[in-house]
Amino acid sequence: MSRLLEVLGMSAGYGLAPVLHDIGLYVDSGEVVAVIGANGVGKTTLLRTIAGIIQPSAGRIAFDGRPIGSTPAHDIVGQGLALVPEGGRLFPFMTVLENLELGAFNPSSREKTRTTLDEVMMLFPILAERKTQLAGSLSGGERQMCAIARALMSRPRLLMLDEPSAGLSPVMVERVFDMLRSVVASRNVTVLLVEQHVEDAPEIAQRAYVIERGRIVKTGSGAELMNDPDVQRAYMGL
Amino acid sequence: METLLNVLVVGILLGGIYGLVSIGLNLIFGVIRIVNFAQGELVMLGMYGAFLAYSMLGLDPYVSTLIVMPAMFLFGVIVQRVAIQPLQAESSMQIFATFGLLTVLQNVVLVFTRGEGYSVATKVASFSIAIGEIRITGTHLIILIAVTAISVLLHLFLQRTLMGKSIRAVTQDRQAARLMGINVERTFMVTFDIGSALAGLAGALIAPIYTLSPGIGDNFILAAFAVVVLGGLGSVAGAWAGGMIVGIVEAFAGYYIDPELKQAIWFLIFLLVLVIRPTGLSGQVGAEEVGFREQS
Numbered sequence: 132m133s134r135l136l137e138v139l140g141m142s143a144g145y146g147l148a149p150v151l152h153d154i155g156l157y158v159d160s161g162e163v164v165a166v167i168g169a170n171g172v173g174k175t176t177l178l179r180t181i182a183g184i185i186q187p188s189a190g191r192i193a194f195d196g197r198p199i200g201s202t203p204a205h206d207i208v209g210q211g212l213a214l215v216p217e218g219g220r221l222f223p224f225m226t227v228l229e230n231l232e233l234g235a236f237n238p239s240s241r242e243k244t245r246t247t248l249d250e251v252m253m254l255f256p257i258l259a260e261r262k263t264q265l266a267g268s269l270s271g272g273e274r275q276m277c278a279i280a281r282a283l284m285s286r287p288r289l290l291m292l293d294e295p296s297a298g299l300s301p302v303m304v305e306r307v308f309d310m311l312r313s314v315v316a317s318r319n320v321t322v323l324l325v326e327q328h329v330e331d332a333p334e335i336a337q338r339a340y341v342i343e344r345g346r347i348v349k350t351g352s353g354a355e356l357m358n359d360p361d362v363q364r365a366y367m368g369l
Numbered sequence: 370m371e372t373l374l375n376v377l378v379v380g381i382l383l384g385g386i387y388g389l390v391s392i393g394l395n396l397i398f399g400v401i402r403i404v405n406f407a408q409g410e411l412v413m414l415g416m417y418g419a420f421l422a423y424s425m426l427g428l429d430p431y432v433s434t435l436i437v438m439p440a441m442f443l444f445g446v447i448v449q450r451v452a453i454q455p456l457q458a459e460s461s462m463q464i465f466a467t468f469g470l471l472t473v474l475q476n477v478v479l480v481f482t483r484g485e486g487y488s489v490a491t492k493v494a495s496f497s498i499a500i501g502e503i504r505i506t507g508t509h510l511i512i513l514i515a516v517t518a519i520s521v522l523l524h525l526f527l528q529r530t531l532m533g534k535s536i537r538a539v540t541q542d543r544q545a546a547r548l549m550g551i552n553v554e555r556t557f558m559v560t561f562d563i564g565s566a567l568a569g570l571a572g573a574l575i576a577p578i579y580t581l582s583p584g585i586g587d588n589f590i591l592a593a594f595a596v597v598v599l600g601g602l603g604s605v606a607g608a609w610a611g612g613m614i615v616g617i618v619e620a621f622a623g624y625y626i627d628p629e630l631k632q633a634i635w636f637l638i639f640l641l642v643l644v645i646r647p648t649g650l651s652g653q654v655g656a657e658e659v660g661f662r663e664q665s
Binding site for chain 2: 182183184203204205206208209213214216220221222223224225229232233234236237238241281282285
């Protein structure tokens with residue numbers, strides 16, 4: 132296995148307000164890794180910084196061995212790193228199909244738009260049915276699926292997801308995670324996801340990090356963290 | 370009946386002019402949501418561009434569009450870099466900046482022309498077709514054809530091409546657009562520049578039917594905002610129809626009510642539409658807020 136993503140001593144924030152301090156984490160090829168933490172501890176900021184939306188104020192981010200800490204977001208996608216933002220953030224006044232086409236906008240995936248589209252439609256049959264519908268009219272679950280499918284259109288090697296379960300009913304959460312599992316299996320992607328609900332994440336993740344007030348405080352396998360009394364007390368209400 | 374038809378034709382031709390001068394704004398305000406008060410001055414510069422090409426090179430204004438459009442594209446690059454881009458995060462400041470630009474451009478042109486009114490001649494002016502009693506001049510006919518053709522092309526560009534889609538994506542969600550690999554800053558710049566080039570084209574095409582003056586843009590800017598909003602922000606077909614509505618209403622109000630009130634009447638209709646249907650005639654619900662919300 133090789134290090135696909137490596138973050139070392141990274142700090143980041145908005146303007147003068149630092150959110151993340153001295154973050155260190157890694158994701159190996161083929162892994163599914165979760166970052167768990169309560170609301171407002173910096174999970175979203177972490178993913179945004181890796182994706183290039185925010186520039187880190189210190190530290191190093193390397194993707195596939197290459198530093199990407201100062202690469203603008205629109206160039207990072209082309210290197211094989213895609214982020215599904217919280218809530219999906221689809222383009223509401225565009226059709227599902229147009230959203231998917233834009234997912235393959237970057238030059239390295241644009242030529243393969245047709246092929247990727249067919250593959251993605253196979254994975255998400257519901258999107259094939261809805262393809263001429265405006266994205267803004269989709270239900271919460273469909274929206275999340277469409278956002279994941281849109282990210283896959285860029286043919287990423289690392290797929291990052293910001294709270295894919297947020298705002299979904301338990302049944303829908305189950306379906307989205309099932310979907311994610313089949314995506315991981317069939318498309319050979321590595322996954323880094325951020326979750327608030329600790330009980331969902333370990334099911335799918337091999338390893339997890341726990342983040343508190345902008346710092347990583349614990350790390351271990353999914354099962355280890357599930358059985359950790361501190362984690363249970365803090366995130367599972369036990 | 371004859372009069373009615375006559376007034377209608379006058380209205381349609383006027384609508385063509387309103388539609389044409391609104392096309393650049395349709396892209397700049399309708400699509401990327403930059404409130405550009407200097408849009409009328411971009412049209413004005415296009416008119417003077419046609420005049421310069423005519424007086425210095427002897428070019429027909431229709432031929433001069435080949436020079437005026439690229440020149441106004443470049444002018445758009447400068448304006449966007451200097452006045453618009455630095456204020457991208459503060460859209461209300463952008464409005465003031467464009468207002469400042471309006472004043473500067475009018476006065477610079479005033480200095481050079483010393484208030485003298487120029488006109489541009491074209492061979493097309495002597496050509497006209499007759500429908501019954503009504504004569505339509507070639508210059509007006511070209512405007513009508515141009516506004517329709519450009520509207521169709523602009524619509525296809527925005528709806529069908531990947532670049533057009535990326536422009537719409539940037540308006541709807543900047544951050545998600547970045548995540549797609551779209552260079553947001555460059556998209557804004559290119560869209561503004563195309564809008565400026567289209568304003569220049571409009572200026573060159575209407576130059577033969579006006580006496581050029583530095584303040585002529587004021588005649589267009591309010592109407593252009595009304596046309597773009599009336600049609601529905603971001604809807605090219607809507608803006609075409611908006612231009613026609615403004616032109617036809619003006620012609621009828623001017624003839625049947627009072628020439629003094631002709632513009633007041635369509636402005637009243639515009640206000641009514643804003644109250645009853647803020648998305649415009651063919652806009653999608655909620656679309657009027659897109660691009661104006663805080664975007665992180």
